[in-house]
Amino acid sequence: MERSDSDIVFQSYGRCCNNEQFFIDFYERFMDSSVDIRELFTKTDMKVQRHLLRNGIMQLVLYARGMSDTKLRALGKSHDRNGYNIPPEWYHLWLDALIATLRQHDGDFSPEVEAAWNCALTSGINIIRQAY
Ligand code: HEM
Secondary structure, three states, rough: OOOOHHHHHHHHHHHHHOOOOHHHHHHHHHHHHHHOOOOOHHOOOOOHHHHHHHHEEEEEEEEOOOOOOOHHHHHHHHOOOOOOOOOOHHHHHHHHHHHHHHHHHOOOOHHHHHHHHHHHHHHHHHHHHOOO
């Protein structure tokens, strides 16, 4: 990935991540993508969850900028078959919901910004997904 991609992503996230509604809209969209996914969050305190996800996305962005993979490996462990048991096939729904929510909230969204997000997050998401 080019350095400029991670800069584009860093700035795009900066335009979105201080707005609680961004995370509300993300989870609504993500849960709309499958009844099985909605089911997983029925007992979750979503206010806490939104805060945790804000940090989780930041971990993905920082990994794309060269930070160590330790935090992502820990997420891989919590999501694996002995943890939340999240099948690897579901991660593309997560990424699709994220991109759609960025399109909705980032006033400077463009095909270039979308491509930068896809490029920047793929390897970090794979660390979590492949821990399954
Ligand atoms: C919990 C991030 C993908 C379901 C969490 C937490 C974080 C997080 C930071 C809280 C910390 C922890 O428990 O380890 C992410 C990131 C993802 C991702 C960055 C994408 C790469 C998914 C997917 C699903 C999912 C695809 C389901 C289809 C859950 C569930 C919890 C959780 C069920 C626990 C909720 C609870 O405590 O009740 N996730 N997640 N996650 N995640 Fe994910």
